[in-house]
Amino acid sequence: MLSIKNLHARVEEKTILKGLNLEVKPGEVHAIMGPNGAGKSTLGYVLSGREGYEVESGSASLNDADLLDLEAEERAHAGLFLAFQYPVEIPGVSNLEFLKAAVDANRAAKGLEPMSSKELLKTAKEVCKEVDLPIAFLKRGVNEGFSGGEKKRNEIMQMMMLKPSLCILDETDSGLDIDALQVVAKGVNSQRSPERSFVVVTHYQRLLDFIKPDFVHVLADGKIVKSGGPELALELEKHGYAWLEEKSA
């Protein structure tokens, strides 16, 4: 599904990713943990095609599509979804209008007709309920005046509407209390399927209590320095990242 090989990328003059390798197979959940500044968010931005993030070398493919060769919107069409750590507020553009445009754009890329407004509204209402967002939020500006937790739930809602094949969750747990965390995790878990994979980027082990990963990787200084099963996350929680850096040094 997702195959990243020896990826080097920089922001402005600073190289952040320094030879990252990652293989994610259909249905798998991978957690990527690591200290601040290791390149965790950069990975999501590079894969999703944010401007200013420049790939120096290496490759990244998703379902046989060469991601790095595509525009941001084409990466979404290829099945990629990034749940942002800090979703932007877009006043004046309603959540519903935004969802319709996104759903229809992805359908159009597959050669499908736009979803009828009625069906879209019905689906959106159902999804709202699942992530515990009031239906009135559909009429509000995208993320406008939403609390931190509401923004994260709105990200999960978009994910549920778009049904991507690979979801990257960028520190989706940051700024969430335990209740909000459970709602988000429930949403994510409901989307797990043999065809859909997740890359869960997080600083803390806490989220992984709720979203059980198949693999845990440690990202430090731009590359994955250690991989293992869920037990690795527990070890990191206990000993911190310093322990690992000493070990790898």
Place this chain on the structure above:
Amino acid sequence: MSHWFDRTQDAAKRGPLTQFQAKQLQVLANTAWPSRKTEAWRYTSLFGLAEEQFAAPSQQLSNPDFADIETIDVLFDGEEWQLPTSLPKGLSISLETVDTALTKPDHHIFGLINDTRTQQSLTIKVAESATITQPIRIAVAAQLNCEQFARVTAELGNNSQCTVIEQLAGNSEGLSSLFCEYDVADSAHLNHYRFQLQGDLHYSIGGNHIRLGNHSQLDSHVVGFGSKLSRLDIDVEHAGEHAQANLNAIFLLDGKEHFDLHTTIEHAMPNGTTEENVRGIVADRSKATFNGRIHIHRDAQKTLAELNNRNLLMSRNAELNTKPELEIYADDVRCAHGATVAELDEKSMYYLTSRGISRQDAQIMLNFGFINELVDQMQHEAVAEWLRPQLRQRFAQMKQV
């Protein structure tokens, strides 16, 4: 020097003129045709208009399309007003001779021209304590190669409420001049819309002049598509205490359109509130000017005034001149202003495209969102719904260079 100005005065002289009109014509005779050195016309050249020659309208025009909402329609067909046949209780609409200015100051040269060139004044009166639920729609449709002058005065009695929609439509060569004056008495509430949805062939020059009494309220929405040359002067006078003025204006320019909005808010009395939001988008080689003046007189203590102007530049060749002017003589007031000119927010763009939306569609959505914030504030949802698709279409056509 302006041949058009000379001709328009000659036409006025042929009369008949009321005493008031004769006086205005006299003032006009002593007024110089504005040049680029005239402060109020610094960024708007009348050079093109000076050489134009238009005819008087002859044929009857049809009513332009409007929102799916029951309105009391008044149509100006170029020369004459068509009045509604039945009116709700508390509302009167009549034609009067042009014998006084209600609230319009004398310093607007095109206001003076309008005074001398109009035969009749459409006069709207809302009785004390009357609430007119149906909006009054004043439509002026443009006729090819013609010039038309229309004048409206509206008096809202104490504690009354009404909605007035001024709609200027059509995209033929010619000139429309619509000046509307409003006297909003104590505790009255005026909902006001002005839609200047004309195209790049038309000259549109007009004004809104509003006086606010004690505890009165104004909610005004102006939307302009620009024209070959569009100039709108808005004056709001807080003549009573505790009046509240909410002004929103949107302009969207493309091609070589030119839009010039001058607003002047006079806080003459204490405890008044003004909130003014102006948003503009200029594309291609269009040009916009916004001059927003707030004048807080010495006795206007406890005034709250906010003026905000945000603009988006869609092209390197578009031009935008924005000038907030605060003149404050009272010492206990809260007053803020801000003006920004920016390009589209790349973060928002990335967010939308990361969801699969094309850059082009994302751009339309963001532009639309930028002004839709103000459209959302319109009190009549049907009016907002009528406007949105037109704005959307406008965006879709806007050229980015």
